[in-house]
Amino acid sequence: MAFVGGVMALLLGAAFVLLVMAVFGQRDAGRLALRSQEAITAGQELEKTVLSMDSGVRGYVASGRERFLDPWQSGLKTYPGQVRKLAGLVADEPEQQAQVRRIAEQADDYVNLWARPLVALARDRLSVARSVIATGTGRDRLDQIRSGFQTLFTQEHAVARMREQRAERGSSRGVAAGWGGLILVAVLAVGFAFYLRRSVVSPVLTVSEASRRLAEGDMSVRVPPVRDDELGDLARAFNTMADSLEVSQAELGERSRELERSNRELEQFASVTSHDLQAPLATISMYAQLLEQRHANDLNGGRQLVDGINAATVKARSLIRDLLEYSRAGRGDLLNEPVDIRAVVEEALEMLAAPVEQSGADVNVEELPVILGDPRKLRQVFLNLIGNALKFAETSPSVRVSAEVQGSTAIFAVTDNGIGMEPEHAERIFQPFHRLHSEDEYPGSGIGLAVCERIVEQHGGRIWAQSAPGEGSVFRFTLPVAGRRRLAATSFDGGAAG
Amino acid sequence: VRARVVIVAALAAALAGCGGGDGGGKKDAAKPVITLGTKNFTEQYIVGELYKQTLEKSGFTVKLKSDIGSSEIIDQALTAGSLDMYPEYTGVLLSEIAGQRKRPATAPAAYEAAKRFEEERGFTMLRMTPFTNSNALGVKPAFARRNGLRTIADLKRLKGVVIGAPPEFQTRFEGAVGLRQVYGIRDMVVKPLPPADRYKTLDQGGVNVIAVFTTDGQLARGKYVVLKDPRNLFAFQNLAPVIRRDLVRKYGARLSGPIDRVSARLTTKAMQAMNAAVDLGGQKPAAVAARFLRSAR
Numbered sequence: 001m002a003f004v005g006g007v008m009a010l011l012l013g014a015a016f017v018l019l020v021m022a023v024f025g026q027r028d029a030g031r032l033a034l035r036s037q038e039a040i041t042a043g044q045e046l047e048k049t050v051l052s053m054d055s056g057v058r059g060y061v062a063s064g065r066e067r068f069l070d071p072w073q074s075g076l077k078t079y080p081g082q083v084r085k086l087a088g089l090v091a092d093e094p095e096q097q098a099q100v101r102r103i104a105e106q107a108d109d110y111v112n113l114w115a116r117p118l119v120a121l122a123r124d125r126l127s128v129a130r131s132v133i134a135t136g137t138g139r140d141r142l143d144q145i146r147s148g149f150q151t152l153f154t155q156e157h158a159v160a161r162m163r164e165q166r167a168e169r170g171s172s173r174g175v176a177a178g179w180g181g182l183i184l185v186a187v188l189a190v191g192f193a194f195y196l197r198r199s200v201v202s203p204v205l206t207v208s209e210a211s212r213r214l215a216e217g218d219m220s221v222r223v224p225p226v227r228d229d230e231l232g233d234l235a236r237a238f239n240t241m242a243d244s245l246e247v248s249q250a251e252l253g254e255r256s257r258e259l260e261r262s263n264r265e266l267e268q269f270a271s272v273t274s275h276d277l278q279a280p281l282a283t284i285s286m287y288a289q290l291l292e293q294r295h296a297n298d299l300n301g302g303r304q305l306v307d308g309i310n311a312a313t314v315k316a317r318s319l320i321r322d323l324l325e326y327s328r329a330g331r332g333d334l335l336n337e338p339v340d341i342r343a344v345v346e347e348a349l350e351m352l353a354a355p356v357e358q359s360g361a362d363v364n365v366e367e368l369p370v371i372l373g374d375p376r377k378l379r380q381v382f383l384n385l386i387g388n389a390l391k392f393a394e395t396s397p398s399v400r401v402s403a404e405v406q407g408s409t410a411i412f413a414v415t416d417n418g419i420g421m422e423p424e425h426a427e428r429i430f431q432p433f434h435r436l437h438s439e440d441e442y443p444g445s446g447i448g449l450a451v452c453e454r455i456v457e458q459h460g461g462r463i464w465a466q467s468a469p470g471e472g473s474v475f476r477f478t479l480p481v482a483g484r485r486r487l488a489a490t491s492f493d494g495g496a497a498g
Numbered sequence: 499v500r501a502r503v504v505i506v507a508a509l510a511a512a513l514a515g516c517g518g519g520d521g522g523g524k525k526d527a528a529k530p531v532i533t534l535g536t537k538n539f540t541e542q543y544i545v546g547e548l549y550k551q552t553l554e555k556s557g558f559t560v561k562l563k564s565d566i567g568s569s570e571i572i573d574q575a576l577t578a579g580s581l582d583m584y585p586e587y588t589g590v591l592l593s594e595i596a597g598q599r600k601r602p603a604t605a606p607a608a609y610e611a612a613k614r615f616e617e618e619r620g621f622t623m624l625r626m627t628p629f630t631n632s633n634a635l636g637v638k639p640a641f642a643r644r645n646g647l648r649t650i651a652d653l654k655r656l657k658g659v660v661i662g663a664p665p666e667f668q669t670r671f672e673g674a675v676g677l678r679q680v681y682g683i684r685d686m687v688v689k690p691l692p693p694a695d696r697y698k699t700l701d702q703g704g705v706n707v708i709a710v711f712t713t714d715g716q717l718a719r720g721k722y723v724v725l726k727d728p729r730n731l732f733a734f735q736n737l738a739p740v741i742r743r744d745l746v747r748k749y750g751a752r753l754s755g756p757i758d759r760v761s762a763r764l765t766t767k768a769m770q771a772m773n774a775a776v777d778l779g780g781q782k783p784a785a786v787a788a789r790f791l792r793s794a795r
Binding site for chain 1: 535538563565566567568570571572573574575577578580581665666667668669690
């Protein structure tokens with residue numbers, strides 16, 4: 001490529017030089033042609049001067065009147081300058097220079113050896129001058145000068161023609177060089193475009209296509225680093241990047257699979273454990289009841305102990321139920337059907353009819369949307385949240401259920417006027433079995449909010465609380481209006497999944 | 499003007515070359531230049547070449563300007579400084595240039611008178627030739643027989659004689675003026691002719707009589723009759739170079755010696771032969787002169 005480029009540049013340079021030379025040649029030819037014309041004009045002027053000098057002398061000799069000599073006198077002054085001018089104009093043509101020298105000598109001889117002596121003679125003896133003029137040498141000299149000029153002009157015309165032809169040849173060479181250069185430039189441009197396409201655009205396109213496929217998840221894609229230049233570097237850099245991406249993605253996949261597995265094992269363990277614990281607990285509870293019924297009289301002071309056993313088993317069974325509920329909340333198929341949230345909230349309120357009645361709560365349900373989701377699980381969320389609102393109340397509770405749709409996300413809020421909590425607890429309350437108060441103050445196992453969080457997250461949403469002690473609480477959660485995307489990756493932050 | 503400048507420059511160069519005394523190396527570059535003129539007829543061409551070639555052998559550069567014209571013109575060119583020297587006939591010089599009507603009795607007397615005239619105005623004359631190229635009148639032998647012509651005086655008897663001659667003949671004493679005054683010839687017509695055309699015109703009958711020079715080559719063969727001049731109208735016409743006196747003073751024998759030696763050899767016979775070689779033999783004056791100079795060695 002470099003060699004071809006060099007040759008091209010050389011050819012182009014040569015064409016350019018030829019063109020420049022032709023232009024200069026043309027210019028010089030123009031000058032020379034002009035000079036030939038000037039030389040001929042100068043020669044004609046000189047000839048005219050000599051002829052008018054001669055006719056002046058003849059007029060003077062014929063008439064004897066001094067005024068006839070005017071052209072002779074003025075010619076005497078002008079002709080040497082005219083000779084010099086003419087000689088200067090033909091200085092570059094030796095033959096013409098010699099011819100001008102001959103003419104100049106003849107003119108000098110005419111002046112010094114004929115006209116001047118004749119004028120002097122005429123002043124002295126006019127009749128003698130008249131007698132010699134008839135056959136004197138003046139006419140011959142003049143004829144010689146005339147023919148000398150004729151030769152000069154003929155030769156000068158020939159010189160001019162020759163120069164013209166030379167210039168014409170030069171200019172056609174120049175035109176040819178110009179065309180050649182133009183074609184060469186065109187070929188070069190096309191060649192360069194082709195080269196650019198083949199060796200720059202196409203490798204870049206390859207890398208760009210590979211990047212697209214990489215972005216689509218094809219980690220195996222690589223580009224052949226065929227060349228040893230910047231584009232080769234680009235290809236190699238791309239391959240390095242793809243290598244490290246592939247490795248990290250593989251590691252990531254491995255880690256997430258591991259996490260999933262251990263999570264699954266943990267849930268299974270919890271489910272199995274809680275399920276299997278139910279049977280012995282039920283047995284303990286049954287034996288305790290039997291003991292109470294059959295040996296009530298024998299127990300005496302032991303009765304208190306039996307009551308303790310009963311209470312503990314009830315507590316254990318409730319814990320296990322909650323645990324089961326929690327573990328179920330995160331498992332099983334999630335329905336994805338249109339759910340009228342208002343209907344769901346009303347179902348939950350029906351189930352809570354007794355506590356509502358007892359506490360004399362004021363429950364206010366606002367306009368709620370229809371979204372895609374699992375109605376039973378969503379009912380559980382509202383059941384837990386409204387239940388909590390009723391439970392953690394000081395005076396007669398006031399509960400408000402509201403919603404707001406922002407784009408593809410619905411934000412639900414359950415607002416109460418209850419006891420509230422320190423803001424720093426607002427996050428921890430979603431952990432399973434986390435309690436802020438003793439069971440004596442407020443009954444419950446502390447699993448409700450954990451279950452809510454699991455369900456919301458399972459739907460691809462997010463839940464959080466906003467509260468201050470004595471100021472009531474607001475529990476907000478988001479749900480995607482269109483339900484959970486089937487193929488979306490495991491969501492660790494539900495809000496973004498919509 | 500130009501020629502004068504050239505001569506002055508040449509002189510300056512010559513002076514520079516000689517004045518230093520040790521200008522030996524420059525001799526060639528400083529060759530003195532002599533501008534030599536001649537009139538416009540054969541004998542003058544030949545003599546011009548003779549002097550030119552002689553001077554060149556003596557180390558001068560000679561610019562030969564032949565073909566200048568009659569005495570009146572060439573004298574004006576000489577006195578105006580356009581020429582350094584030219585060969586002139588003693589009689590013509592005295593009658594037409596010096597304007598003397600007195601006829602010297604001998605050739606040397608004519609030469610001395612002419613030389614004196616030239617020296618009075620800054621020129622001089624070198625040695626004269628043995629030949630005299632006097633003016634004369636020539637006729638065809640048949641015409642002479644028919645009209646019984648022997649002398650110029652016999653022309654008076656003819657009616658309307660037509661004389662072919664150079665234009666100056668009309669106004670010269672040694673021409674139409676003298677023919678009228680000395681011989682009383684009134685009934686004549688002078689037809690101006692270039693010198694070269696005279697014999698041809700006479701042969702063709704364009705004129706009855708022509709003005710000739712006694713050294714004309716044509717006269718050597720007896721085809722023409724020269725009319726006698728019993729009243730000595732036509733003067734001695736020995737040839738001698740008129741030359742600027744300062745040049746002779748400056749170059750002395752180096753200049754005058756070789757010229758004088760050539761002039762001494764120019765007898766009527768020799769001159770006629772050379773004229774004939776050119777006019778009748780069609781040879782070049784330069785070649786004829788060169789052969790003559792070679793034959794002397």
